[in-house]
Amino acid sequence: MPLQQTRVDVFEDIFLVFLGLGTLVGVVVISYVLYNAYKYRDDGEAKDDESLPTLGELPTGGKGGKKLFLSFGISAVIVISLVIWTYGMLLYVEDPQDEFDEEPVEIEVTGESFAWHFEYANGVEASSTMRIPADKPVAIQTTSGDVWHTFGIPDLRVKADAIPGEYDETWFMADEAGAEHEIKCFELCGESHTAMVGNVQVMEEEAFNEWLNGQLTLDVEIVDQNEEPVTEGYEMTLEHTQNDQYEEDLVHTYTAEDFDENGTISLDHEDLQQGGEYNVTITFEDDQYETVEETIEIDGPSSETFTVGSADEADNGNGTNESDDGGDGE
Incomplete structure (x- = not known):
């Protein structure tokens, strides 16, 4: 069957079918009982019927056996049909993967x-x-x-x-x-x-x-220790930590020319494609600043500020690389 029903529709269909058949069977049974109660009521007059057993005599049968067989047969067909139909509907509810017209x-x-x-x-x-x-x-x-x-x-x-x-x-x-x-x-x-x-x-x-x-966005800012934007002479690489598990290549490289004059760049879903952990590497052409290597998490709108220290200060043990995450996964 094509996937046109929700789970709510399926369970409502099952409920309505059982309700309808239950009501129909109830009406038939009660009507038949009332009919026989009226037909065979005791009106005080003796019945002239040779087939009626006398006191102490066991009944020998009659047409009742056919009615009993017919009623059991109809009941069995109804019950077995309901079981098969309901089982099929529940299988559809549990695992309709082959029925999806589009990727879920x-x-x-x-x-x-x-x-x-x-x-x-x-x-x-x-x-x-x-x-x-x-x-x-x-x-x-x-x-x-x-x-x-x-x-x-x-x-x-x-x-x-x-x-x-x-x-x-x-x-x-x-x-x-x-x-x-x-x-x-x-x-x-x-x-x-x-x-x-x-x-x-x-x-x-x-x-x-x-x-x-819109959740896959990243704003990156690169500043020096004086919080002044760094605008030239560098390259930034983003590589997903699980890159080998995806069909697309989740490695992205941006040069200083891709950043604006304030040393910032805004990336969206077309750049990132997949959320998760990314390794960030920022290298500088003239070795004025030390290379930055960080791991960031992108699971919602995020922002990162990288504060870079000069290579000379790093050699003296005073260089710092900082990353401020303003990500919001909601």
Whole structure:
């Protein structure tokens, strides 16, 4: 079946089918009971029927056996059909990967210290608020950083265990942009269990992509020990610490000409492409300043200021390299 239903739709369909069949069976059974109660009521008149057993005589049968066989047969067909149909629907809920018409949004969910943390496939991280696009499948992997938790979104019929060292996979889809859904923990995990909540913010796909790309930004400033901008004669290289694990080459090199006159440069998702740890190396052509080597984390809008010391001072043991991180992973 094509992926057109959300988890909510599937469970509502199952509920409505069982409700409808249960109601139909109930009406038929009660009607048949009432019909027979009326037909065979005791009206005080003796029935002239040779097939009626006398006192102490066992009944020899009649047409009732056919009715019993027919009723059992119909019941078996209904029950077996319901079991097969329901099982197929639940398989669809549990693992619809082959049914996705498009690549799902992948999010890793971690429960820890009475809060929920989210990491998107491009390395962007957020806490408390999970942002997702409307009408697009979202595949999540849940785990825990401390004790057992259970991630749940009641409105969207989502529930997944969050266990240390393990990953529980599930999916969901929200179809109403602008809606918000509460996240809860369904595992008694400690004294602040009831406060372990969050929310899902459903966005238009274009707005979601704009937000997600906007999280991968980095502002870099290079200054000397007098906090004056350094504007010429250097090269900066950014290399992802896990570069060999990605198809694209996450090594970026910028020269002083790429920086503005204030010794700053602003990089966006087209430059970075993937969040995570980057090794930063700044080298100087004339050896006026000592080489800078730092490791920075980019999981949201970030800013870094590198304060460079002169090579002469470094030789005397007085050189300093400083990095100030103003990153925000939310």
